Amino acid sequence: MLGLRCWEILQRTGSSACLLCDAGSFSASTGWDVTIYVSTLPGDLLEFPLDPLVLKTVSHTSAQYIFFHNNSADYFPGAPANNFALIATSNIAVAAGSHQFCTKSNAGSWLYLDGSLLVKNEGLNTSISVCQDLVISQGFHNLTINYFSSSGGAILEVYMDGSLRVPHGIGATACTSCLPGTYTDSIGSSVCNGEPCSKGSFSKSGGTACTSCLPGTYTSSIGTSACSGEPCPAGSSAYSGATQSTDAKCRACPPGSFSNLSRPSGH
Numbered sequence: 001m002l003g004l005r006c007w008e009i010l011q012r013t014g015s016s017a018c019l020l021c022d023a024g025s026f027s028a029s030t031g032w033d034v035t036i037y038v039s040t041l042p043g044d045l046l047e048f049p050l051d052p053l054v055l056k057t058v059s060h061t062s063a064q065y066i067f068f069h070n071n072s073a074d075y076f077p078g079a080p081a082n083n084f085a086l087i088a089t090s091n092i093a094v095a096a097g098s099h100q101f102c103t104k105s106n107a108g109s110w111l112y113l114d115g116s117l118l119v120k121n122e123g124l125n126t127s128i129s130v131c132q133d134l135v136i137s138q139g140f141h142n143l144t145i146n147y148f149s150s151s152g153g154a155i156l157e158v159y160m161d162g163s164l165r166v167p168h169g170i171g172a173t174a175c176t177s178c179l180p181g182t183y184t185d186s187i188g189s190s191v192c193n194g195e196p197c198s199k200g201s202f203s204k205s206g207g208t209a210c211t212s213c214l215p216g217t218y219t220s221s222i223g224t225s226a227c228s229g230e231p232c233p234a235g236s237s238a239y240s241g242a243t244q245s246t247d248a249k250c251r252a253c254p255p256g257s258f259s260n261l262s263r264p265s266g267h
Contacts, residue, residue, distance in 0.1 A: 031064040032088040032145075032166075036072075036079045045083050048108060048148045055085065063088070065196070066145065066158035066166075067222065074221050082154050086147040092166055096138035099161055102131035105147060106155040112144040127155050164195065196223030200241035212241035218248040 036059035039045055059078035066088060072079040076086075103109040103121045105128065111119035113134065121130040143166065147156050160166045178192035197203050197210035202224045213219055215238040217227035232238055232250035242248040 031062050032066055032090045034063050034066075034076060034086065034088040035060045036076050037085040037087070038080060038083065039085070044151045045085065045107075045148050046150060048085060048110070048146050058084070065164045066156055067164055069155050070153050071221065072149075072154050082149045082151055084149050084154070086149075086156070087144070088147075088158075089142065089144045090166060092141050092143055092160070094136060094138065094141060096136070098133055098135045100131055100133045100159075101143075102129060102157075102159040102162075103145065104129040104155065104157040104159075106153055107148055107150045109145060109147040109156060109158075111158065112142075112146075114142050115144075126152070131159075198222055199243040202227050213248070215240050215242075216248055216250045218242035218245055220244055 035057060037055040038058050040054050040056055058080070059076045061076055063075060068075050070081065072081070072084070101111055101113070101119055103111050103119050105121050106126055108122040109119070110117060110122065111132075113136070118134060119130050119132045121128060145156075145158055149156075157164070158166065182192035182196060199220055199222055200218065201210040201212050202219060203210050204225055213227035214231045216232035216236075217229040219227045220243050229245065229248050236250040236252050238250045239247045
């Protein structure tokens with residue numbers, strides 16, 4: 001089934017019919033087209049490698065969001081933890097007017113709109129955010145992000161008008177379930193409302209709110225439908241909303257306190 005941009009599909013594929021997505025699912029474009037590279041030269045990356053001859057492709061995938069904090073492999077299989085380059089492109093559909101584009105990165109990122117540099121966020125920095133406002137015309141525009149990570153960690157976020165939900169506009173495909181923590185209660189949706197569940201929280205489906213991981217469980221990723229581990233048994237407890245296994249370790253209740261939480265059917 002296809003979403004509200006069915007007319008685009010008809011124009012590009014000659015398909016004879018489209019169906020609307022059910023509630024709880026959406027159809028946009030394939031989103032960002034992402035390629036991950038590593039350098040064939042020894043040593044740490046200290047700048048974005050401009051010479052394609054020194055680059056080796058290690059991952060090519062698509063993504064609805066560009067958002068990772070030292071966990072790039074969770075989003076892009078095969079991506080290293082650091083010392084890599086990324087090029088992502090997307091076609092967006094926007095209304096005429098002023099729009100704000102931002103990147104937050106460690107180390108450097110450069111965002112281009114229709115081939116012209118828009119946001120320059122360069123250097124070996126620590127999670128620096130840079131934004132740029134621009135009045136653009138209604139219609140389709142191309143966004144390209146160039147990014148590199150050195151040995152100091154890999155962080156990249158790309159926002160438009162304060163949201164990770166960049167309005168991808170071309171190439172809608174099959175309907176996709178909303179990410180945990182996001183939802184749509186309408187048919188024919190091209191985007192889900194809300195933001196993916198943060199680390200330490202989960203949502204079993206694309207139609208329910210995010211819930212903190214129960215004591216004894218954790219998740220170190222965003223947008224998850226379950227937490228890892230087992231809930232603490234009665235008489236013990238741990239941090240609620242843990243983002244790593246060490247914080248989810250159950251400990252016996254100290255004298256003068258108790259815990260009689262019943263084990264839930266899911267966590």
